[in-house]
Amino acid sequence: MTRIRRDLCVCAAALTFGLALAGWYFRHALNSDGVAYLRLGSYWAEGRCGLAVSGCWGPLLSWLVAALVKTGLPLLAAGRVAMAVTALVFFWGCVTVYRAFDLPEVWVRRGAWAAALAGVYWSVHVITPDLLVSGLIALAASRVLQRHWLTNDRARLAAGALWGLAYLAKAVAFPLGIFFILLTSGRAILRGHAGFRAGWRTAGMTFLALGVVAAPWMLCLSLKYGRPVFSTSARIVYAVAGPPDVERYHPATRTFHVPDPGRVTSWEDPSTMAYRTWSPFENKQYAMYEARLLLRNAAICLWLLTTLNLLWPVMAAEWWGGWMRKGRNVFGGTTHPPEGKPARPEERGGWTRPLGLAGLLVLLYLPFVVRLTEQRYFYAAFPFLFAAAALWLMKMAAGRPQQSNRILRAGGWLVMAGVVAPVLLAVAFVRDSTKIAGECAHDLAGRIEAAHLAGPIAGSGTLPGGRTGMYVAFLLNQPWYGDELQPTIETVKASGARLFVVNRESTLATTLARAPDVTDLDRKLFANAEEAEKFPLIVFQVDSP
Numbered sequence: 155m156t157r158i159r160r161d162l163c164v165c166a167a168a169l170t171f172g173l174a175l176a177g178w179y180f181r182h183a184l185n186s187d188g189v190a191y192l193r194l195g196s197y198w199a200e201g202r203c204g205l206a207v208s209g210c211w212g213p214l215l216s217w218l219v220a221a222l223v224k225t226g227l228p229l230l231a232a233g234r235v236a237m238a239v240t241a242l243v244f245f246w247g248c249v250t251v252y253r254a255f256d257l258p259e260v261w262v263r264r265g266a267w268a269a270a271l272a273g274v275y276w277s278v279h280v281i282t283p284d285l286l287v288s289g290l291i292a293l294a295a296s297r298v299l300q301r302h303w304l305t306n307d308r309a310r311l312a313a314g315a316l317w318g319l320a321y322l323a324k325a326v327a328f329p330l331g332i333f334f335i336l337l338t339s340g341r342a343i344l345r346g347h348a349g350f351r352a353g354w355r356t357a358g359m360t361f362l363a364l365g366v367v368a369a370p371w372m373l374c375l376s377l378k379y380g381r382p383v384f385s386t387s388a389r390i391v392y393a394v395a396g397p398p399d400v401e402r403y404h405p406a407t408r409t410f411h412v413p414d415p416g417r418v419t420s421w422e423d424p425s426t427m428a429y430r431t432w433s434p435f436e437n438k439q440y441a442m443y444e445a446r447l448l449l450r451n452a453a454i455c456l457w458l459l460t461t462l463n464l465l466w467p468v469m470a471a472e473w474w475g476g477w478m479r480k481g482r483n484v485f486g487g488t489t490h491p492p493e494g495k496p497a498r499p500e501e502r503g504g505w506t507r508p509l510g511l512a513g514l515l516v517l518l519y520l521p522f523v524v525r526l527t528e529q530r531y532f533y534a535a536f537p538f539l540f541a542a543a544a545l546w547l548m549k550m551a552a553g554r555p556q557q558s559n560r561i562l563r564a565g566g567w568l569v570m571a572g573v574v575a576p577v578l579l580a581v582a583f584v585r586d587s588t589k590i591a592g593e594c595a596h597d598l599a600g601r602i603e604a605a606h607l608a609g610p611i612a613g614s615g616t617l618p619g620g621r622t623g624m625y626v627a628f629l630l631n632q633p634w635y636g637d638e639l640q641p642t643i644e645t646v647k648a649s650g651a652r653l654f655v656v657n658r659e660s661t662l663a664t665t666l667a668r669a670p671d672v673t674d675l676d677r678k679l680f681a682n683a684e685e686a687e688k689f690p691l692i693v694f695q696v697d698s699p
Contacts, residue, residue, distance in 0.1 A: 158259045162249060162266055169245055169270040173238040173277055180278035181234060182596045183589035184625045186407075187211075188281025190422045192233045193628070195219025197416075205416050208423040209375045209386035214323040215240070215283040230629075233281050240286035241273035247292025248537035252544075254296035255508060261544040264566065268540060268573045275577055276533060279588055283323045288533035290320035291327055295511060295538075298338050304348045304356050314360040318367025325385030326518060328368065330534075333514050335360050379425065386425040388522070393429040395523040397443045401639075402430045407621065410612060410636050410649035418627055419634040444521075451524045455516040458524070458532050461580075463539035464572035466512075469505065469546050505545035508538035529580075536573075543569045591619030598622070598691060599629035601679040602653070607695065609652030613637055615691045616657065622691060623655035643669045647696055658692045671697040 190211055197206035198213075198220035206216070215236060222232035248269035252262045276285055294316035303309045317335070320327035335357050343353035368384070375383040396402045405411070405427040406420040413420040420427060434444035460467055512535035519531055547565040551558035594617055602608055612635040615622035627634035635651040643665060646654055653675075656663045666672050673695040680686035 158262060161263050165263075165266045165270050166242070166245065169241065169273060170238075172270070172274040173241055176274050176278045177234040177238055180589050180592075181231070182592040183278060183281075183619065184230070184592035184595060184628070185280040185282070185588070185620050186421060186624060188233060189419065189624060189628045191215050191281060191283070192219060192229050193418055193422050195223060195232065195236075196229055199223040202416065205414075205422070207374050207378050209379060209383055209425045210390060210423060211387075212283055212287070212322055212324045212385075213371060214319065215286055218286075234278075237277040237281055237285070240283070240289065241277040243289035244273050244276075244285045244292070244533070245269050245289070247289035247296070248540075250296035251292045251299075251508075251537035252541055254299040255541045255545065257541060257544050258548075260566070264570055265537065265540045265544070268570060269537065271574060272533075272536060272577050275581055276530065280530065282530060284530035284533050287320050287323035287327050288536070290316055290323055291330065291511075291534040292537050294320055294327075294331060295334060298335060298360070303360075304339075304342055304352065307359060310356055310359040311363040314363025314365075315367050317360070318364045321364070321368045321384075322371055325387055328384055330511075330514055330518060331364060332361070334511060337510070337514075389431070390424060390429060391522045393431045395447060395521070396430060396432040397440060400430050402432075403639075405429065405636075407614070407637055408639055410638060410641075410645060410651075412610075412635060412650060413633050417633065418631065419624055420636070421624070448520050451520045451522070452516070454524045454526060455519060455532070457526065458529050459512055459516070459535060459539065461529055461576045462532060462536050462573070463543060464575060465543045465546075465569060466509070466539050469542060470509070472546075505542045505549055508542040508545070511535060511538045540569070540573055543572065587618035589619060591617040591622045592625060594690060595622045595625030595629055598655075598679075598689075598693065599626045602626070602693070603630060605675075605678045607653065607675065607678065608632055610635055610650065611653045611655060612646070612649045612651035613641075613653075613655040615655035617690060626655060643672070647671065649696070651696060654694045654696050655691055656694070658687075658690055663692050666694050667692075673697075 190208075194206050194208055194211060194213070194216040195218075197203070198216055206213075218236045218239060219229070219232045222235050223229060227235065245266065249262060249266055252265045257265070273285065294313055297303060297309055297313035297316060300309065303313060313335075317327065317331035320331065339348070339353045339357040342348040342356075343350055348356065372382075372384050375385070379386070390404075394402055394404060401408060404421070404424060406424050411420060413422075417423075432440060434441045456467075512532070515532055515535055524531065547562065547569060550565070551561040554561060608630045610633045611623055611627040611630070613623040614637040615626075621637075623637065624634050635649050638645055641662060646666065654666070654672075656666065667674055675693045675695055676683070676686040679693060680689065686692075
């Protein structure tokens with residue numbers, strides 16, 4: 155075994171150990187999207203495909219959860235193990251990206267440790283397929299970036315199949331893969347690294363493999379919704395991003411409603427709910443709002459990329475100066491040098507090329523809702539930003555031969571700090587807030603079950619970490635009837651829910667405590683008043699009219 159393989163195995167083993175520790179510490183942590191993926195996984199495990207097929211959520215993570223459930227794991231534990239697996243896929247994908255850009259072993263080693271550290275934290279932050287899709291995107295993109303993609307049919311088919319798997323993890327990978335393949339093959343043709351026929355044959359075979367993997371799922375969605383569909387998530391998130399002239403947020407969390415039979419929450423498939431759609435072409439005000447949304451999202455996306463690598467704004471500024479002077483483009487350089495003319499990594503145009511995929515991600519997310527908390531949308535950019543930083547530093551060192559060792563030594567620490575520092579800062583500031591709601595829900599669900607009070611639940615009971623009311627319903631396997639932004643006694647009673655979860659210090663809790671036909675359950679759920687007062691939520695039993 156070579157030294158680099160041995161070092162990567164050590165890193166992977168350390169990652170696995172870290173995932174086990176973090177997974178145990180966050181074993182009760184939950185998030186709203188995680189509830190949806192876990193419930194869909196339970197339907198797949200039980201063979202209830204009618205409930206399992208959802209156009210809003212990719213099926214791959216739920217399939218992994220289902221496979222783990224079939225081994226006997228409890229549903230939430232299966233979700234934790236599934237997230238650990240996605241972190242390992244992400245780690246593997248990052249390493250393949252570093253190798254695709256021919257980074258020296260020392261940089262592959264550094265990048266692997268950075269990916270391992272980030273993967274441990276991201277795997278427990280939320281239960282979503284973002285780590286999984288990012289790892290698969292990295293694996294797919296690295297195949298496209300390799301030299302033999304232009305000449306080897308097996309490499310083309312493998313790249314397409316990986317892009318297809320990435321789509322099954324999360325729908326955003328479908329347009330991302332199409333654009334990435336087209337741009338890469340088009341560049342190869344324009345640069346003379348492949349003839350016109352060979353370049354488009356390469357793209358065509360890659361698309362064929364992508365389609366073979368993705369088409370069955372698209373067919374299932376199209377049959378379910380009665381129209382051609384590859385995902386319903388884009389329509390939903392674009393509706394939510396609309397102007398604030400009317401309520402546009404997810405109806406599943408802003409209305410009292412009864413989910414479909416067999417479901418815990420309508421969030422498992424919100425595709426058919428009454429979203430307020432809009433278009434910038436409807437009127438001038440909407441067009442202006444769209445323009446402001448694009449500018450706002452551009453700033454947020456650039457900031458989120460900075461939280462993955464603190465150095466990339468410096469590199470981007472240097473690129474912009476070079477572009478202004480020499481007319482180069484962001485996809486400059488190539489990983490496919492002409493035959494017989496091998497190039498060193500730092501001479502392969504190299505460091506601007508990895509920024510291309512990050513740029514595509516930004517373009518895809520610009521029209522939708524992007525929040526400062528949604529770093530997970532850009533996990534896929536992590537290995538590419540690291541590769542760009544390494545190649546940028548190597549190019550600087552190559553331009554100053556007498557100082558190259560000093561530049562590489564000091565710059566190596568700088569690059570690692572630029573990648574690791576944001577992760578450590580996130581851990582320091584976020585701490586364990588992501589598991590507060592989950593642990594509270596676990597405690598409350600146990601008390602409700604022991605008191606034999608389980609029934610349909612409504613109310614969010616929002617704490618750091620999310621909607622505790624939804625999580626309690628999930629843990630008790632009871633339907634969650636949603637919530638309103640400003641519920642009243644009348645709407646709470648009319649919701650049909652048996653139990654209503656609300657924050658103890660809220661005005662609504664005080665109002666409900668005085669309402670007729672509404673019973674405060676503190677005496678039934680807690681040993682004494684002091685214990686109840688320390689608990690952040692209060693549960694009311696509602697006698698529906």
